[in-house]
Amino acid sequence: MMRLKLDSIDLAFDGRPIFQDLNLQLKPSEIVCVQTGVLDGGSSLLRLAAGLLSPDSGNVVVDGMALKDMTEQARFGATCMGFEAGGLLSIFTNYNNIAFPLLYHTDMSEMAIAERIAPLADALQVKALLQQEPHQLNDVQTRLMNLLRAMVFRPKLVLLDEVQSGMSFDMRENMLNVLLAEQQAHGYSVLMTTTVGDRTDFADRTLAIAGGKLEPIQ
């Protein structure tokens, strides 16, 4: 069974077509990078896969079940998106942005949640930022906090929007090492958009958006 199946997706904004008959399949534990340019629909692709956007036609299926038919609890277990910008609620601290959804959807105790967050935050070198608020983070820290949240949730499919952008070489290497180790440990699939200069060598496949469809890059 495919982990993610985007089936004949059409999407347009204000009559401007973004995707036409787009198809994508991700196997369990597969990592796919999608190289994106300006306004070519990279973020929209991830939002579709996360169920944050509804296609004009076509289906988004995770583990054999259409996203639109899932309960909020099932969706929580299915996908989590790491946003390129924002993605954190300003009324919560960064920590609560991660802890509250876990508390909301699972039976984990607050202690167990803290124990799951702490080592990963340490590994990503953002532990000191957890008690701060989202407005205190710069754009790279915001992306790292989004990534941390996705890794802490351990869904079946992690969706990451240009997570490597703006990072120094060391920071990016560390981030990718942590992500790949977690992905190996928990077996989730990863769909990541990338931009010029980002690493894609760790991916099982690299695709690009061209003419409203996804095409492989050799």
Next chain:
Amino acid sequence: MLSKIGGGARRSGNVLIGIIGLLGLALNTCPQLLKPQRRRIFWLLFKRQLYNSGLRAASINTIIAMLLGIFVMSKAYAVIPNNTQFIDYYAQFFNIVVNREIGPLISGIILIARSASAVTAEVGQMQLYRQFDALSAVHMSPALVFLLPVFFAFPVSLLLMFFYFNMICVLTSFAMIELYHDGGITLIDYIRALLQQLTVVEVVVSMTKAMVGGCLIGLASLYFGYHVEDRFTDVSRAISNSNTFQLFAFFVLNIGLSYLVYL
């Protein structure tokens, strides 16, 4: 002109329908509180809201209540002779002016000015900067995170504010009695006279004003904040429209209830 009046009535009707819809959604979301984990999140957010809307209003509440206590008792002395035998009249005057009418009205105005506009601005900003997407991304219900804390905290805040306002007013008005009188009326006498004036109906009406008024103000602030669109000015417009609606609705509720029960 007729079309303008019609347009205004239609907009007001839409607001009322929207607020009734939010009320239904709030009641529909309440069963989620049976889950301990969700109740924990709600409780944290409820306490935050209660602190912001109820407790942090205490200083302005105190100042206005003190000024009103001084003013009301000064007026009482202008119409009722200065005599210990007239303590019941002082109490009656205080009860009718402060407890029945001005106390609830001013507490409601403070809630609208301080807290309801803050909630509208907060939700409006979140709508403007697409922060509800963040909530959708973690599949949490906005009704539990935003609606229920306001739905419960606003009526409780207003009730606390009524009580607090009246307490300060009682103490200040007694201070004025002490100042004007040569002695003879104690605080206990004054409170006893006030309690004798107070009926169960008045307590029920005051609680109804707090509960219904608090709900109405809270739901309206969320409704207008949630209807912010893409322009920056939408937030200020939402606050302005929200405050106008809340003031109108709260005055109608207060005067309507007083008219029905006391006249």
